[in-house]
Amino acid sequence: MTRALLAFRIHRFEGLALGLLAAAALAFAGGLIIRLASMGIPLSCFLEVHSGDGMDSGCAARSDWAEYWSLASDIGMFAVLALALLPFFVGLVLGVAVVAKEIERGTVALAWSVGPSRRRWLLGVVVPALAAAVGVSLAAGLLADRLELARDPAIDPAMSLHHLGLRGVVLPAYALASFGIALAVGARLGRVLPALLVAGSLTLGTVLGTTTIVDAMLRSEAIAIDESRMMEVRAFAAGRVFDSLIRTPEGELISWLEAEVRYGPMFWEVIEPGGPGYDPTAGFGTAYLVTPGQLYPIAEWRMAVVLGAIGLGGIVLALAIVERRRPT
Amino acid sequence: MAAIETSGLSKRYRRTWALSEVDLTVHAGGITALVGPNGAGKSTLLKLCVGFERPTAGSLRVWGLDPTRDRAGAVASVGYVPQDPSLYRELTVEEHLGFAASLRPRFDAEHARSRLRRLQIPLSAPATDLSGGQQAQVSLAIALGTRAPVLLLDEPLANLDPLARREFLTVLGEAVRVDGVTAVLASHVVAEVEPVCDRLLVLGQGRVLLHETVGQSLAHHRVAPEGAVDAPGLVALFPDRAGAFHALVRASADAPATRPATMEEIVMGYLSAGRAVPTPGAPGEAAAAVAVAS
Structure with missing residues (x-):
């Protein structure tokens, strides 16, 4: 019997529980994709939504149009979250089980006294567990991409920053990060429940920190797009809008508050369409600070690499801890 | 050749000295009874030998190897039987042998298997279905399957009934005779280990109080x-x-x-x-x- 099969036998409770959880999440999302596709809403309807010109009566009048959006938005969000949370559960539970459970139950005494190499023992469990965690999470990530497309077929998910971090290769990176953190914490604490709590908190902090960093990088890459071009380039639907700015008659981009300071309180009346002081010839315009959706692949991989590096760091740390610690 | 050799070996847990300047040579061959009350340092000595602990001071060699510097080599030289068998509740006896073989390149599964068959321990049974005595025998069989020259037994009799203890000691004595291994058997029940032991090593308060042959x-x-x-x-x-x-x-x-x-x-x-x-x-x-x- 191979080491991987033995590892699965030893951790079969976690394996089966997570397998069922994964199957449920994947089936839920897959079922929703099939349901949305089966409704047969033409692509033109979705294109009209993003055209900015309003919808013709044909699409809006469809009896299933409201049902589609209800499914895609409300139920769809549940499916997105289910898929995105799956890697955390899988990574945390398997990561803790690999070392902490064995220390808590005392079985490491057998493994560490029979096997001259603790590294070999650890890798013998880590490799199949990690392969399972990353494999399931990759399936979830790819399905989440498909779900993103199914929810709005007019937007290419590979060119959209919408739901960045909730789909694609970021999901297996979540699994890797949570697995590595749980492995290291579990190896240090040697107790399952405390390890789960500490590793869960650390993983949450890691993800929030990574998201903040990636967002800051995206913001630094944002460009100004005039309001009139926003629908044309699908900035709202696919890009990440960070700020709204005023383009002055001189062509300078400044904040709204800065504009008020510079042009006085009357500025608000001049730019308000339909207002008593509205003056379309004054030369003011609105622009948005937007990171285009075309940067999604870069942002996605950037996030995945950071999380993956943290996860691998956790595994290396766990190896070092296991090499030195006592079996109780 | 010395199976275990220590010089000034000391181990401290926070403020407590579990072992204090232990100088000791356990020669190869036979069974050494390592006796002493709870807290005497018996388990600590064995855990140092198998690389589970690091000495605070002094030196230790197991089959010529220092477990601190060459733990892999030292572990490869010992078979270890803990007080609790430490078996996986999810695995059968046969799977335990497979598990050991996957960790130890030259693990002799057939050697362990034949011993367990002789004791009529079902190889297909989950470890949790076995009695305490049978679990201890599985643990001993795994340790013997390593074919290590030194066998360290950390109070394996503590949780066994009298019949299981006698059976365990019989198997151990036979294994030492046939396989020629050196066994160090920790126990705090002297009368039980006396019939099978060749040497007596008395530890008390972390020090060697007596070490000589039983004779x-x-x-x-x-x-x-x-x-x-x-x-x-x-x-x-x-x-x-x-x-x-x-x-x-x-x-x-x-x-x-x-x-x-x-x-x-x-x-x-x-x-x-x-x-x-x-x-x-x-x-x-x-x-x-x-x-x-x-």
Whole structure:
């Protein structure tokens, strides 16, 4: 019997529980994709939504149009979250089980006294567990991409920053990060429940920190797009809008508050369409600070690499801890 | 060749010294009974040998290898049987052998299997379905399957019933004879390990109190009747089960007014050495220590 099969036998409770959880999440999302596709809403309807010109009566009048959006938005969000949370559960539970459970139950005494190499023992469990965690999470990530497309077929998910971090290769990176953190914490604490709590908190902090960093990088890459071009380039639907700015008659981009300071309180009346002081010839315009959706692949991989590096760091740390610690 | 060799070996857990400057050589071959009360340092010594702990001071060699510097080599030289069998509840006996084989390149699964078959332990049974005695036998079979020259047994008899203990010791004795391994068997029940042991190693309060062959111990120790506080070669006064104190003396068989000591009495005597005991004739009254083991 191979080491991987033995590892699965030893951790079969976690394996089966997570397998069922994964199957449920994947089936839920897959079922929703099939349901949305089966409704047969033409692509033109979705294109009209993003055209900015309003919808013709044909699409809006469809009896299933409201049902589609209800499914895609409300139920769809549940499916997105289910898929995105799956890697955390899988990574945390398997990561803790690999070392902490064995220390808590005392079985490491057998493994560490029979096997001259603790590294070999650890890798013998880590490799199949990690392969399972990353494999399931990759399936979830790819399905989440498909779900993103199914929810709005007019937007290419590979060119959209919408739901960045909730789909694609970021999901297996979540699994890797949570697995590595749980492995290291579990190896240090040697107790399952405390390890789960500490590793869960650390993983949450890691993800929030990574998201903040990636967002800051995206913001630094944002460009100004005039309001009139926003629908044309699908900035709202696919890009990440960070700020709204005023383009002055001189062509300078400044904040709204800065504009008020510079042009006085009357500025608000001049730019308000339909207002008593509205003056379309004054030369003011609105622009948005937007990171285009075309940067999604870069942002996605950037996030995945950071999380993956943290996860691998956790595994290396766990190896070092296991090499030195006592079996109780 | 020395199976285990220590020099000034010490181990401290926070403020407590579990082992203190232990100088020791366990020669290859036979079974050494490692006896002492709880907290004497027996488990600590064995855990240091198998690389589960690191010494605070001093040196240790197991089969010529230092477990601190070459743990892999030292672990490859030992088979270890813990007090609790540490078996996986999810695995069958056969899977445990496969597990051991996956971790130890030259693990002799057939050797372990044949021993377990002889004991009629079902290989297909989950470990949790086995009795405590059977689990201990599986643990011993795995340790023997490693084909390591040194076998370390950390109180494996502690949780076994008398029948299982006897069976375990029979298997151990046979394995040592047939396989030629060196076994160090920790226990705090001297009478049980006496029949199978070749050497006696008494640990107390982290120090070696006595280390010699069983034959030497029995030949060199006598028990003097109550009140013999001035007996020549006095090791210590020790209480018997009735509470009466006797003197353990280091003397030859022709020492007058003495009788042969049992191994249990020898161990009791050495463990009592240095402890404050009531002065014979004045039970219940505290008195100074009467003797210290040489």
